[in-house]
Amino acid sequence: MNKEIEAVRYEAKVTETPMIELQGVTKEFLKPSGEVHTVLQDINLTVRKGEFVSIVGPTGCGKSTTLSLIAGFESPTKGRIKIQNETLEGINKIAACVFQTENAFPWKTVIDNVSLGLRLRGMNKQEAYEEAKRWIEIVGLKGFEGHYPHQLSGGMRKRVALAQTLIVQPQILLMDESFSALDVHTRHLMENELLKIWEETSASVFFITHDLEEAIALSDRVVVLSAGPAATVKGDYKIDLPRPRNVAEVRFDPAFMRLHEQIWNDLRDEVMISYAHTISNK
Numbered sequence: 001m002n003k004e005i006e007a008v009r010y011e012a013k014v015t016e017t018p019m020i021e022l023q024g025v026t027k028e029f030l031k032p033s034g035e036v037h038t039v040l041q042d043i044n045l046t047v048r049k050g051e052f053v054s055i056v057g058p059t060g061c062g063k064s065t066t067l068s069l070i071a072g073f074e075s076p077t078k079g080r081i082k083i084q085n086e087t088l089e090g091i092n093k094i095a096a097c098v099f100q101t102e103n104a105f106p107w108k109t110v111i112d113n114v115s116l117g118l119r120l121r122g123m124n125k126q127e128a129y130e131e132a133k134r135w136i137e138i139v140g141l142k143g144f145e146g147h148y149p150h151q152l153s154g155g156m157r158k159r160v161a162l163a164q165t166l167i168v169q170p171q172i173l174l175m176d177e178s179f180s181a182l183d184v185h186t187r188h189l190m191e192n193e194l195l196k197i198w199e200e201t202s203a204s205v206f207f208i209t210h211d212l213e214e215a216i217a218l219s220d221r222v223v224v225l226s227a228g229p230a231a232t233v234k235g236d237y238k239i240d241l242p243r244p245r246n247v248a249e250v251r252f253d254p255a256f257m258r259l260h261e262q263i264w265n266d267l268r269d270e271v272m273i274s275y276a277h278t279i280s281n282k
């Protein structure tokens, strides 16, 4: 398929419809001393339906806290979170999470792990198995249905985690450092796999990473958080590289390098501030 046709198809996928909205979100935690620790301060951010947004920022600035708020594991101290235009109260039922740690139960086979989400939603075993087989094939694990997690490599277990999450067809996919434990080759394979699957769906992805190159290679937008405490949105960059993308190859595109330089200029300052805080707190 030629690039123009692909670009048109892709452009049509990201809609203007807001899926996740953070409106003036502040999050405070109480320290054991009773002091208030402001992690996030007045965050305004919108992720549209079908959009892939990555969030980068210095260590400890509040990226995972932002994800917890969108998942509904925590609630904002001030401001509000809207999901599909409704204020979020409690757990976000249309979101699913993939964390750095693995989600698979060690005593269950691949097919039992992957079909679990559907079984918990009341689907009968045969139907859930059929659907699980389809997802196991999509993530490249056909033939491993009867294996247990310990019989698989780290990359394969990550594929199980993806299939486990995607089988319930979440409208929002929340990913926290999901591929950071993988070697670079497996990581690129998984990133390409994720993009392929995402391009087939209209899921909105909120992706946390420490790796700016990974963020640019995958995303429609990269959001930079400032150094904490009281982190806020420092920059919001549109990544207009053509799709479909090969994450290993797109890094050599001159437009990629320009974006990297521009965003890194923003991020580097925040990393230095955060580093200075760490040193002065020692």
Ligand SMILES: Nc1ncnc2c1ncn2[C@@H]1O[C@H](COP(=O)(O)OP(=O)(O)OP(=O)(O)O)[C@@H](O)[C@H]1O
Binding pocket: 029, 030, 037, 039, 057, 058, 059, 060, 061, 062, 063, 064, 065, 066, 228
């Ligand atoms: N439940 C909590 N209670 C108190 N403080 C918390 C809680 N959760 C997070 N924090 C604090 O909020 C700050 C931000 O943490 P968070 O994990 O969101 O940052 P991060 O950007 O994801 O970090 P990293 O890049 O290291 O993964 C940290 O100072 C952390 O100690």
